[in-house]
Amino acid sequence: MKKKIAVMSLCFTTLLYMVLTVSVADLLAAFPDTPADTVLLVLMLPNLTGIVGIIAIPFLARRLSSKSLSLLGLVLLCAGGAMCLLFHHSLAVLLAAGCVMGLAYGVISTLYPMLVNAYFSGAERIEVMGVCAGMLQLGRLASSLIGGYLAREHWYNVYWTFGFALIALVLVALLLPKDREPEGSQADGGDAASLRKGSVWKLSFFAAAFACLYFVISTDGSLYIEGHGLGASDLTGWLNSLSCGVAGVVAALYGRISRLSGRFTLAAAFGLIGVGYLFAGSFVGLFGAVIAFLAGALATALFTPWLMTAISDAAGSHHAPTATAIVLTCVNVGYFVSPYVTEPLGLLFGGGSAAAFAAAGTASLAFCLVTMLLCKKRPLA
Numbered sequence: 001m002k003k004k005i006a007v008m009s010l011c012f013t014t015l016l017y018m019v020l021t022v023s024v025a026d027l028l029a030a031f032p033d034t035p036a037d038t039v040l041l042v043l044m045l046p047n048l049t050g051i052v053g054i055i056a057i058p059f060l061a062r063r064l065s066s067k068s069l070s071l072l073g074l075v076l077l078c079a080g081g082a083m084c085l086l087f088h089h090s091l092a093v094l095l096a097a098g099c100v101m102g103l104a105y106g107v108i109s110t111l112y113p114m115l116v117n118a119y120f121s122g123a124e125r126i127e128v129m130g131v132c133a134g135m136l137q138l139g140r141l142a143s144s145l146i147g148g149y150l151a152r153e154h155w156y157n158v159y160w161t162f163g164f165a166l167i168a169l170v171l172v173a174l175l176l177p178k179d180r181e182p183e184g185s186q187a188d189g190g191d192a193a194s195l196r197k198g199s200v201w202k203l204s205f206f207a208a209a210f211a212c213l214y215f216v217i218s219t220d221g222s223l224y225i226e227g228h229g230l231g232a233s234d235l236t237g238w239l240n241s242l243s244c245g246v247a248g249v250v251a252a253l254y255g256r257i258s259r260l261s262g263r264f265t266l267a268a269a270f271g272l273i274g275v276g277y278l279f280a281g282s283f284v285g286l287f288g289a290v291i292a293f294l295a296g297a298l299a300t301a302l303f304t305p306w307l308m309t310a311i312s313d314a315a316g317s318h319h320a321p322t323a324t325a326i327v328l329t330c331v332n333v334g335y336f337v338s339p340y341v342t343e344p345l346g347l348l349f350g351g352g353s354a355a356a357f358a359a360a361g362t363a364s365l366a367f368c369l370v371t372m373l374l375c376k377k378r379p380l381a
Contacts, residue, residue: 003119007112008135009175010073010115012142014105014112014136015136015143016139017102017104023147023151024043024222025222026155026233034091041098044335044339045098046098047333048333049098049106053106057069065178066115070115073111074165074168074169075169080101084156113129113308116128117312126305127254130254141248142164143158144236200326204326204329207303207331207334208331210299210334211338212334212341213367214273214296214300221236221240224353227353230285231286242294247301258309264375267368267372269300269303270367271368273295276291276361280358280361339356342360343356
């Protein structure tokens, strides 16, 4: 139980850097003389610099214990949040802090599935992976809800939510084992399994595509709401919290859901964001925003545990660090390029935040069909 609490507290902090999504419009207003693409790098940079943290894990894991790596990620996360609070008036510092948060995100997001694969096996592993995905959503729920209210006074107050990382730091320090290699890492015989490179690269491609399309909710969600006069940052925080709460429940039940969706789980995730985003782009309004937020959160609640278990199936525990680094690198590239892909596509639908949702939804439905056809033959992993 101690291991579960430690790993789940680590997962709780993984998406804290995304709390800024509740006040994107206010962030842009704080730097009116700076091009929007430059200001948005504050939100986008963590996905790019996270690649450094992801790639570093396979090498650091040979020299440092999993506990040391976990603490390192949490310390970096706290440092990034503190920088933003103290120097919120400086775009240069905000960008630097984004880089630090990215390193933390890269370390934590790569480490937690490795810990789950190492400490748990069989059906329990799938269930715990789902619960961990639920904790990701719960962490985003709490930070979005609290951050949305805090941002009503000053947009940078959202970074007070990084106090959650301090709590996780204490829990990990007290509860995560000190062993260099977690016991049970041989439980599934994964060390004898070979790395199926073809499966890993297929996972990487479709995971990057999913990340690119899903991330529209982060870059354009706040702009959609405030740009169409639907509400302010607190409404965005509420919608983030509502959708993440629902997604957390779904992710926690992933073990049961996956028995029904089977090899078509990824297709279902693409289908959810396809329908939800296309609806929001076609019927602009509060109801459309609610549908988009729920669709995005439900899709990632299916996608995240599916991806992590698929990586384990394709690589085994011995090759898991390398395979996880490869796939998550591609995922973060997808996040980073998202606005540069969806915004031009949105021009085909008239331009603006609603058009970005319509474009992402249409593309997602196309990927839903492709993955469904592919999975009729064999699972992607």
